[in-house]
Amino acid sequence: MGSQEVLGQAARLASSGLLMQVLFRLITFVLNAFILRFLSKEIVGIVNVRLTLLYSTTIFLAREAFRRACLSGGTQRDWSQTLNLLWLTVPLGVFWSFLLGWVWLQLLEVPDPDVIPHYGAGVVLFGLSAVVELLGEPLWVLAQSHMFIKLKVIAESLSVILKSVLTAFLVLYWPHCGLYIFSVAQLFYTTVLVLCYVIYFTKLLGSPEYSKRQTLPISRMTDLLPTITGSAAFVNRKEAKLTWSFFKQSFLKQILTEGERYVMTFLNVLNFGDQGVYDIVNNLGSLVARLIFQPIEESFYIFFAKVLEREKGATHQKQEDVAVAAMVLESLLKLALLAGLTITVFGFAYSQLALDIYGGAMLSSGSGPLLLRSYCLYVLLLAINGVTECFTFAAMSKEEVDRYNFTMLALSSSFLVVSYLLTRWFGSVGFILANCFNMGIRITQSLCFIHRYYQESPHRPLAGLYPSPLLLGAFALSGGITGVSEVFFCCEHGWPARLAHVTVGAVCLGVTLGIAFFTETKLIHFLRTQFGVSRPTNKAV
Incomplete structure (x- = not known):
């Protein structure tokens, strides 16, 4: 099976039933909001x-x-x-x-x-x-x-x-x-x-x-x-x-993935009520990650594992496969970066409103909004880490996996210590800050591996982490406008003011996405060819 056919199947696996999944998630979202009351x-x-x-x-x-x-x-x-x-x-x-x-x-x-x-x-x-x-x-x-x-x-x-x-x-x-x-x-x-x-x-x-x-x-x-x-x-x-x-x-990765819950469970740094608020905000903040990033990570891990041979470097494999893998990795990195930036920038100004709609005063008052704003930054790192690790773990040899385990051991120990200290100093927000620290280190490890992997080849997939300056300016301007809108329209001014706040955000989001469409042409081409309607769909369930 050629790399292009595997790529097509991986793209179909990631995008198949997305509307159905969104519908199911929305129904579940409404039911959970009902249950919380x-x-x-x-x-x-x-x-x-x-x-x-x-x-x-x-x-x-x-x-x-x-x-x-x-x-x-x-x-x-x-x-x-x-x-x-x-x-x-x-x-x-x-x-x-x-x-x-x-x-x-x-x-x-x-x-x-x-x-x-x-x-x-x-x-x-x-x-x-x-x-x-x-x-x-x-x-x-x-x-x-x-x-x-x-x-x-x-x-x-x-x-x-x-x-x-x-x-x-x-x-x-x-x-x-x-x-x-x-x-x-x-x-x-x-x-x-x-x-x-x-x-x-x-x-x-x-x-x-x-x-x-x-x-x-x-x-x-x-x-x-x-x-x-x-x-x-x-x-x-x-x-x-x-x-x-x-x-x-995996034992070490589980500590990194669920580290804050282990600290909460075994060290009792938060009472059960604060743990409940933190977990609700955590689940709400990770909704997009579970809906979009996780299917992409799982599907394209299969793609990279099938196309690349673990025991060989980039220069000792079929160059067509290496080139396709580099193209896909660059596009996925750009997609993860832009999706994460969108969540971070717009999530900051709409966290309190989202929590008030979802769980009422139990969530929108107290530490809930600050938790969700911090989590929006964490989602950006989570998105990038998902893509970099899905390539890294698919391309590593057994010896490299074993060496990486020692790094994970040191990272796991430091993460637990950092989580405990930051939670003592900043409360439940400390868990999110510790997770950001954790993701930053893991991303750095994966980026170093990817750089070494493609160092002797003409491909530079890490270019996907560099968006256009115009698009970065649009994100910065949107963040400032929506921040000012939140001060004047949300969230104690009634529903007409809230709708005005939502309208401002929708306009800013539309303009930002429009700029992304015209500046990130390489990514748009990848999305059109692999996820668009023109893609062949001859594979049945």
């Missing part, structure tokens, strides 16, 4: 920080390394060995679920049962939900590796929206059930997610059309189960070694 800050803090951290840590440690290693190879491999390796995520998930569940129940502060009932049941059910989700890991990797475009979007979006509907229903009619509501909803979410993949593959493998094409390495659902053959090893040794390298790295 029936909850206390303490409940939100326990669910979204303490219990969600248990679930995400179990999932991340059990599967992240397996995903990266098993997606790095091509579709032409011994898939029985790959599937055997992926099934190891389940016992690993059971191990982490039991170990972390014990820590959460025995070593951490247990909330007052009169204020937050059923904490123990919440820990058990959130751990169980992580194990249930791991049961679908072989299907997920198989679907991603073969570029099943809409399956992931539909499965995740449907699961999230059904979870939100169930949570809203339970909160409205049985609010006294406490953490049972969110625990049952979380278990329901993972069950639906896995069932979506099972039902899809069951129908696909049983269809007459598929029996004629045989495009997958399996012919029936039982082929997905672990198999032992006498003529071959149980797992591919190369994939297993790469998994171990990524596992050491």
Whole structure:
């Protein structure tokens, strides 16, 4: 498969169903805003920080390394060995679920049962939900590796929206059930997610059309189960070694990704109420990152992993593939930079209004607006880091991954110390400042790798981080105008003034995007050719 065909598939994977995903996210956004009006800050803090951290840590440690290693190879491999390796995520998930569940129940502060009932049941059910989700890991990797475009979007979006509907229903009619509501909803979410993949593959493998094409390495659902053959090893040794390298790295990356939640959970620097406000603002601020940046990062990691060979430098590979990868990386960097700048500049003046609409006075008063304004800057760094790391981790050799682990170890330690100190000095804003520090270091590491990788080639993909001066001036002017508009029109002057503030922002945004359209012609061409309507769409779900 040529690099251009892989690029087309990666672009379709990133853009497929985007309108559907936006619709699902908007519906979920409205449902969450409704739910917040029936909850206390303490409940939100326990669910979204303490219990969600248990679930995400179990999932991340059990599967992240397996995903990266098993997606790095091509579709032409011994898939029985790959599937055997992926099934190891389940016992690993059971191990982490039991170990972390014990820590959460025995070593951490247990909330007052009169204020937050059923904490123990919440820990058990959130751990169980992580194990249930791991049961679908072989299907997920198989679907991603073969570029099943809409399956992931539909499965995740449907699961999230059904979870939100169930949570809203339970909160409205049985609010006294406490953490049972969110625990049952979380278990329901993972069950639906896995069932979506099972039902899809069951129908696909049983269809007459598929029996004629045989495009997958399996012919029936039982082929997905672990198999032992006498003529071959149980797992591919190369994939297993790469998994171990990524596992050491994933443990450290999890500390960097969820570092503020670990500090909040284990060091008790914030009470449960402040944790709840912080997490709501964090989720709201990262909405665009999850909606746009995460699909791009996941899809183009697959592209870079398929096009580039890990053990070879840029000058020792097929130059057409190296050139395509450089072009794509430059365009993605420019896209991430401009999207991040837009969020940072316009988010600063509209943070308080957004929080007031989303959660009422509970969020728009106090530290909420300052938190969201700080988070807008963090989103800019988050966007750039997502693109640089998706290339770096796809192009690194096993030895480079191992060396990078030592850097991550030092960064993890310093990040925890910085988080603790900045939170002591600045409160919850300190977590965001520490995250900015963390992202800045990680971006620097990735930029150095990319520079070395292309140093002896004629390609300079890091040019994507240099926007035109005219566009930078437009961003600066828009930031000043919207800042003045906020002072005069928002947010204590009623809805007519707020609408005027929104109008000012819309005009400034339109002008800025228009300037970007005429100055960043290379990026516009990339978006048109890879994401536009003229792109071929011959690949089915």
